[in-house]
Amino acid sequence: MDMNSRGTGMNKQICDMDEHGDYKDDALSIAAEAIEKHLTEREQSKHIKQFFDNKHGPTWHVIVGSDFKAHVTHEAKTFFFFYVGKTAICLYKAG
Incomplete structure (x- = not known):
């Protein structure tokens, strides 16, 4: 699914x-905001x-980068892997 970020x-x-409700909308918008506001991937993930x-x-986990692989255990309906521009983001809840 390809989407154009509103305003960015x-x-x-x-x-x-594995989730398509409010979490999805929050993930896409907050990721775009993080990339616009912060230069480093560490600051973006934070x-x-x-x-x-x-x-x-709590407890959410975030991986941000241009190239990485991940295999994670997560709670149901809380896994997201997506790109904003060329930046990959893996967001999931575990714990």
Whole structure:
């Protein structure tokens, strides 16, 4: 699924997701915001994690980068793997 980010001009591409409700909308919008506000992937992942922990309860995990592989165990309906522009993001809840 290819989506154009509202107002950011960055394309969003969902690669794998087991949830399609409010989490999805939050993930796509907060990721675009993090990429616009922060230069480093570490700061971007921290921004996304803090948002999800505060809004949806702990414990969320975030991986941000241009090239990585991941195999994770996660709670049902809380796994997201998507791109914002050329930046890949893996977001999931475990614990």
